[in-house]
Amino acid sequence: MSTVTARSATAPVLPMLARQSYAEFVKLFRVPAFSVTSIVLPTMFYAFIGLGQAKEPLFPGSAVTFGEYFLASMALYGVANVMVLGFGISLANERGQKQDLLMKSTPLPAPVFFTAKALSALAIALISIVVLGLFAAVAAGVQLDASQWLTLGARAMLCSIPFIGLGFALGYLAGPNSAPAVTNLIYLPTAFASGLFFPLRLLPQFLQNLAPYLPLYRGAQLVWDSVGARTEGGSIASDWLYMGAYTVVFFLLALWAYRRDQGKKFN
Amino acid sequence: MSAPAAELVNTSKRYGEVQAVRDVSFVIEPGEVVAMLGPNGAGKTTSISLMLGTRKPTSGTVRLFGMDPKDLKARSRIGVMLQESGVPGMLRVAEIVELFRSYYPAPLATAEAIRMAGLEEKAKSLVKDLSGGQRQRLYFALAVCGDPDALFLDEPTVGMDVEGRRRFLEEIGALATKGRTVVLTTHYLEEADQLARRVIVIDHGRVIADSTPAAIKARVAGKRVTFSTGTRPDESQFAGLPLNSKQIEDHRVRLLTNEPEQVLRELFRRGVEIQNLEVAGADLEEAFVAMTHQQTQT
Numbered sequence: 119m120s121t122v123t124a125r126s127a128t129a130p131v132l133p134m135l136a137r138q139s140y141a142e143f144v145k146l147f148r149v150p151a152f153s154v155t156s157i158v159l160p161t162m163f164y165a166f167i168g169l170g171q172a173k174e175p176l177f178p179g180s181a182v183t184f185g186e187y188f189l190a191s192m193a194l195y196g197v198a199n200v201m202v203l204g205f206g207i208s209l210a211n212e213r214g215q216k217q218d219l220l221m222k223s224t225p226l227p228a229p230v231f232f233t234a235k236a237l238s239a240l241a242i243a244l245i246s247i248v249v250l251g252l253f254a255a256v257a258a259g260v261q262l263d264a265s266q267w268l269t270l271g272a273r274a275m276l277c278s279i280p281f282i283g284l285g286f287a288l289g290y291l292a293g294p295n296s297a298p299a300v301t302n303l304i305y306l307p308t309a310f311a312s313g314l315f316f317p318l319r320l321l322p323q324f325l326q327n328l329a330p331y332l333p334l335y336r337g338a339q340l341v342w343d344s345v346g347a348r349t350e351g352g353s354i355a356s357d358w359l360y361m362g363a364y365t366v367v368f369f370l371l372a373l374w375a376y377r378r379d380q381g382k383k384f385n
Numbered sequence: 386m387s388a389p390a391a392e393l394v395n396t397s398k399r400y401g402e403v404q405a406v407r408d409v410s411f412v413i414e415p416g417e418v419v420a421m422l423g424p425n426g427a428g429k430t431t432s433i434s435l436m437l438g439t440r441k442p443t444s445g446t447v448r449l450f451g452m453d454p455k456d457l458k459a460r461s462r463i464g465v466m467l468q469e470s471g472v473p474g475m476l477r478v479a480e481i482v483e484l485f486r487s488y489y490p491a492p493l494a495t496a497e498a499i500r501m502a503g504l505e506e507k508a509k510s511l512v513k514d515l516s517g518g519q520r521q522r523l524y525f526a527l528a529v530c531g532d533p534d535a536l537f538l539d540e541p542t543v544g545m546d547v548e549g550r551r552r553f554l555e556e557i558g559a560l561a562t563k564g565r566t567v568v569l570t571t572h573y574l575e576e577a578d579q580l581a582r583r584v585i586v587i588d589h590g591r592v593i594a595d596s597t598p599a600a601i602k603a604r605v606a607g608k609r610v611t612f613s614t615g616t617r618p619d620e621s622q623f624a625g626l627p628l629n630s631k632q633i634e635d636h637r638v639r640l641l642t643n644e645p646e647q648v649l650r651e652l653f654r655r656g657v658e659i660q661n662l663e664v665a666g667a668d669l670e671e672a673f674v675a676m677t678h679q680q681t682q683t
Contacts, residue, residue, distance in 0.1 A: 127458040129490045137487040141476060148475040148511075215471030220527070223437045223467065223537075225460035226488045384439050 128225060138226070138234035143241055146204055156203065157246045160196030161253045164188060167315065172258035176317065182347040186262070189254045190341040191314040193274040196250060197243040198334060201281035202288065202305050203298075204239040209289025210297035213379070222384060236282050243278050247271055262345060269344040277337035280361055283368030284333075290375035312338050318349055333368075336360040388451025390415045390535045390566040391436045396445030398431050398590075405431040407590040408445070413568060415534065418561045420577035421570045423587035429570040430468060432587065433539050436568070437465060450534070461490055464528035466521075466538045474513030478504055478523060481512060482530050489531030502526035503552045517544040525553060535566035542573060554579060609665050610640040610648060615658040622657050 147153045172185025212218060221231065251267065254260040262270070285301075292300045309315065311325045312334035318326055329335045330350070339357045342348045391413040398406040406428045413419055421429045434440035435447050438454025452459040472481060479495055486492035493501075499508050502522040507515060515523060521544045528536055536557075542550045557580055561567055571577055577584055578598050586594040586601065594601055607629050613636045623631055626648050629641040642648045645664050652659060 126490045128461045129488055129492075134487045137484050141473070141480065141484045144480070145473050145475045212471070212473070215474075216469055217471040217473060219439070219467055220465070220470035220472065220524075222439050223460065223463075223465045224485065224488045225457045225531075227457060385441050 131227070131230060134226065135230050135234055135237075138230055139237045142234045142238035146208060146238055146242055149208075152203060152207070153242065156196070156200045156242055157249055159199065160192040160246055161250045163195070163315075164192050164250060164253060165257070168192070168254070169258050172254075172260065176347060182345065183260070185254065185258045185260045186345040187317070187342065187347040189250065189258075189260055190270055190274075190345045190347060191338060192250055193247045193270060194277055194334065194337050194341045195309050195314050196246040197274050197278035198281040198309075198337070199305065200239050200243040200246060201278050202285040202301050204242060205235065205282060205285025206288035206292065206301045207297045209235075209286065210292050210294045213290070214294025218383070232286070235286075239282065239285075240275065240278070243275065247274055266344060270341055273340045273344050274337075277340055277361060280333055280337075280365040280368050283365060283370075283372045286372035287368060287375045290372070290379045308332055308334055311335075313349065314338055333361065333364040336364070387415055389413060389448070390417070390450060391568065392446075392448040392451075393432070393435065394446040394448075396435060396442045396447055398428075398435060398440060399443045405590055406435065406442075409587075409590070409592055410445075411585060411592060411595060413566060415566050416561075416564045417583055418557075418567045418581045419569075419583045419585060420581035421568065421585045421587060422577055423570075427587045428590040429587055430539055431590075433467075433537055433568070433570060437463070437537060461488075461531070462534045464531050464533035464536050466524045466528045466536075466541050468539045468543070470524070472512055472520075472523065472527070474511065476512055477509055478512060478515070478526075479508040481523070482526050485527045486530045489533070491532055493530055493532045495530070498526045498530035501529055501556050503549065518546045518549050521545050522549055522553070525556075529556075529560070533565070535568065536560065538567065538569040540570055540572065542571070542576065607641050607643045608645040610642060610645050610663070611638065611665075612659045612662040613637050615660065618657065622652070622655055626651060 146156075168185055168188035172183060172188075174184050176182045176184050176187045251271070288297065288301055288304075311321070312318075312329055312332045313321065314334060318329055318335075321329075336357045339348055339350055339352075340354065340361070343354060343357075389412045393409050393411055396406060396409050397404070409428075409432065421432065423429050431440060435442055436449060436454060438447070438449065438456075438460070447454055449456075449459040450462055454460070476484070479499065482495050482498050486495060486498070492498075499505055502525045504519065504522050504526060507519055512520070512523065521541070525538075525541065528538065538557075542553055545553060554576065557567055557569075561580070567580070569576075569580070582597060584594070584596065584598050584601055585592055615636070617636060618633055618638055620633075623640075626640075627642055627644050628648065629643065630639075631641075632639040640648060649659075649662075649664075
């Protein structure tokens with residue numbers, strides 16, 4: 119039994135995180151209902167709505183084209199969609215199948231598990247904006263400076279972070295059967311009301327009044343800003359501040375939902 | 386160095402109104418193979434969950450290798466199979482074994498864990514395509530892949546086919562000879578009899594017996610009397626007889642008694658038509674039934 123005393127007490131964390139992240143990625147990627155909607159849907163919306171009017175100015179006389187505005191919109195829609203659905207529905211399903219029961223009795227630390235989930239969702243989000251960007255450049259002829267492409271990509275990815283918290287909270291609050299309905303019920307109308315599909319000024323007045331308080335609207339200002347299509351006069355700093363606040367709120371909500379679920383099962 | 390593999394000290398667990406475990410104490414030493422027996426709802430699964438730290442005791446202390454069961458250092462030394470737990474269906478068998486290996490400091494080779502579980506031919510299959518028995522074998526592969534010092538197996542052979550079960554019992558036996566601790570709950574008494582050198586019988590949340598299979602059989606010094614009857618036997622025909630237990634299924638009667646001669650004499654006197662009579666020493670199953678039966682009457 120000398121091997122028993124010689125070996126270290128726990129497994130190294132980094133290889134564990136690498137394996138877990140790969141497994142989480144593959145789990146998401148192999149479910150077409152998830153990977154296709156996450157990766158293809160934003161591009162499909164772009165093909166249906168953006169392509170025909172890509173070259174037209176966003177508003178009469180504006181320098182920004184609809185194609186540029188809609189590219190930024192769909193980039194944000196895509197990444198947030200991955201987070202809300204990826205976390206929300208997959209977590210709810212895993213709880214429904216009692217996968218958490220077995221994981222809970224392994225030496226896998228909970229932070230590694232959640233980091234791996236976040237990393238895998240970020241990877242799929244990145245794929246979705248790369249596919250969208252290529253499509254917009256090739257099929258719709260959208261032309262941005264290298265720095266604009268990078269800023270757009272980086273801001274879209276950063277703006278997905280609060281939605282990790284939201285998806286995580288939904289995953290622990292919604293049941294496996296209701297999760298897809300609940301997330302779509304919240305997410306689609308919010309995206310619409312934030313002006314992601316049509317510029318806000320074309321929407322009813324009550325939505326225009328509501329929009330500034332929605333996280334997607336604040337994220338949208340940031341991505342629109344990167345292609346020069348910002349619709350609001352306020353400062354970028356205030357948008358970042360809003361996103362920071364939403365991040366804190368959503369992660370606290372997620373933590374509360376997680377603790378509530380764990381308390382029910384493992385007390 | 387050698388803290389007990391698992392230890393419960395005056396441990397109780399209540400779920401709301403339900404008292405699942407009542408003031409249970411036992412120590413499982415490293416290298417022991419222990420079977421926990423008891424009817425459904427007796428508290429076996431709760432006892433295992435307490436040892437694994439997935440449930441918190443309402444009162445009392447639980448230790449795993451001398452540590453808090455939630456301690457990752459303790460968890461790194463155990464492997465588990467749980468009832469009704471799920472695994473990701475979209476991973477391949479080899480992938481999930483690889484994944485679980487990465488949780489442990491000194492795991493077995495992936496191929497070795499898959500071989501022990503008899504899943505060589507399914508290594509590339511998606512987990513969702515496995516049959517119930519194969520899935521159970523996969524859980525076994527996941528339990529052993531970390532090369533743990535102790536295995537906790539809750540109803541491990543449920544859903545396994547005959548071949549799977551035979552192979553499983555062999556592998557458990559091999560692990561036991563290597564000095565690994567094995568704690569399993571089971572309904573199959575022959576499994577307990579075959580594998581374990583110690584049996585803990587739990588009923589209504591209490592330990593009602595804790596000793597070797599042989600000693601438990603000896604505790605009920607009775608004989609098993611089995612026979613069939615021409616007509617369906619009437620309960621009243623057994624009234625007042627010195628029986629430890631009685632099972633009647635259609636025309637088949639199984640009695641457990643310390644005084645078989647007197648019981649048979651009385652049954653003949655009462656005119657019960659007895660065919661295919663057998664009288665034998667009680668096996669573990671009868672001992673168990675008799676013990677839990679006595680317990681409910683006290």
